[in-house]
Amino acid sequence: MKALPIFFKLLGWDILREIRRRETIPNMLLFALLVLFVASVGVDRDSGVKISSSVGPVFFWVAILFAGTVGLSQSFAAEREGGVLGGIVTSPIDLGTFYLAKVAATTLYVVVLEIALLFVYGFFFSFVPASQLGGLIGAMSLFTVGYMGAGVVLAAMTTTLRGGGEVVLRILLVPLMIPFLWVILRQSGLFFQTEIAGGALGGPLRQSHFFTFCVALDAIYLTVGYLLFPKVLE
Amino acid sequence: MRLFPLPLHLTLGWAGVLATLGLVGFYVPTADKTIGESYLIFFFHFPSAVNCLNLFVIAGVVSGLYLARSSPRLDLWAASAIEVGLLACTITLVTGSIWARAAWGIFWDVRDPRLMTVAIMWLTYAGYLALRGTMDEPVKKALFSGVFGVIAAINVPIVYFAIQFFGQSHHPMNVDLTQFEMRLTEAVGATAFLVLYTAFWRMRFRVHWSRHELNRMESAFHRSGI
Numbered sequence: 001m002k003a004l005p006i007f008f009k010l011l012g013w014d015i016l017r018e019i020r021r022r023e024t025i026p027n028m029l030l031f032a033l034l035v036l037f038v039a040s041v042g043v044d045r046d047s048g049v050k051i052s053s054s055v056g057p058v059f060f061w062v063a064i065l066f067a068g069t070v071g072l073s074q075s076f077a078a079e080r081e082g083g084v085l086g087g088i089v090t091s092p093i094d095l096g097t098f099y100l101a102k103v104a105a106t107t108l109y110v111v112v113l114e115i116a117l118l119f120v121y122g123f124f125f126s127f128v129p130a131s132q133l134g135g136l137i138g139a140m141s142l143f144t145v146g147y148m149g150a151g152v153v154l155a156a157m158t159t160t161l162r163g164g165g166e167v168v169l170r171i172l173l174v175p176l177m178i179p180f181l182w183v184i185l186r187q188s189g190l191f192f193q194t195e196i197a198g199g200a201l202g203g204p205l206r207q208s209h210f211f212t213f214c215v216a217l218d219a220i221y222l223t224v225g226y227l228l229f230p231k232v233l234e
Numbered sequence: 235m236r237l238f239p240l241p242l243h244l245t246l247g248w249a250g251v252l253a254t255l256g257l258v259g260f261y262v263p264t265a266d267k268t269i270g271e272s273y274l275i276f277f278f279h280f281p282s283a284v285n286c287l288n289l290f291v292i293a294g295v296v297s298g299l300y301l302a303r304s305s306p307r308l309d310l311w312a313a314s315a316i317e318v319g320l321l322a323c324t325i326t327l328v329t330g331s332i333w334a335r336a337a338w339g340i341f342w343d344v345r346d347p348r349l350m351t352v353a354i355m356w357l358t359y360a361g362y363l364a365l366r367g368t369m370d371e372p373v374k375k376a377l378f379s380g381v382f383g384v385i386a387a388i389n390v391p392i393v394y395f396a397i398q399f400f401g402q403s404h405h406p407m408n409v410d411l412t413q414f415e416m417r418l419t420e421a422v423g424a425t426a427f428l429v430l431y432t433a434f435w436r437m438r439f440r441v442h443w444s445r446h447e448l449n450r451m452e453s454a455f456h457r458s459g460i
Binding site: 150153154157158160161162165168171172174175176178179182183201202213220221224228231232234 | 301344345347350351354355357358360361362364365368369374377378380381382384385386388389392399400
């Protein structure tokens, strides 16, 4: 069977299921909203706008990181409940194609979440990075592709563990993403036009250096994921 | 009956560590030109760091081999390498923090890419052990550990190239050992820790393998209905 039509079929099926059930995106959004809300309460308003603009992007990315794990832990829920996963494994569908479709679907959900979260961020922290929006969305997309590339494999593994393995998923995935997040946070100084956490993480990288790093990590995670995912479903 | 209670390789490893301790205490110059007395901990910090990276690379390769061949021995070699690598990583972090306190006045610096990436690597491999702990079924445990062992090995090049890539590090790329006494002590320390960690690795594998064989015999016994 040809891979591309199967890929779009699986992607369409996942999106259709999300539109009907409306579970993943609203749950992720609610979780991220809670993180940003609690963070905005924690920031000392009396100390002025400077502090909130300096640590705000850190909270923004932390909210995305943890909300992403909520989405990932739900990404195989439907397959697990209906016994669909067994059907897919025994069908002639290439499991690598199934992996890529799953990564594409979850990436789409998380990018939707990130764009929605930008408005929430503007509301709580009184700043929208309008002038750097293109660069920020590009960085968010690149981060999300790598994040979901690794996350889908780990979610497929942990979904079969005792109690759904949600805690184990976070324990495994979050440390893997910290180097990526660290570079993104350094670069966020440009996007949010501030010095992140008082410059504690270092200044932004050269744009070309930054995008090379992101694309290289994405390529590594996607290749490793593509090769290992069929093994996990075995 | 054994004349000596410890296996030979372990005895050699500990003897080497004691010899390093002796050289550091009585032979090597007590202060380096650039970083002063605090450099003495280097002879323990550096071998642990190198062995930890080596063991994690080996674990990644052996995990990959397990996925290709499905031999339980390979899974247990990889798991043992990660356990001992995690010990070496812990020693690296602890000795590094002590060195940092003496040299920079602080135990930890979040701006330092080498420190941060090593800490992240420690967390990743601690996660590997947590993952193994959640599963009882041996084939599934070996398969998932193999997959995560390969993914986690991505950390090693990140740690190795952290300073070149991220820059802005207090951590020295290398310590310039100018005198013969320093180079000799470094060589003895590196050899001692290599032998010691290899002995630990082999011991952990034997423990895991014995447990695996015991479980296999127990299952066979239950299946036979005796």
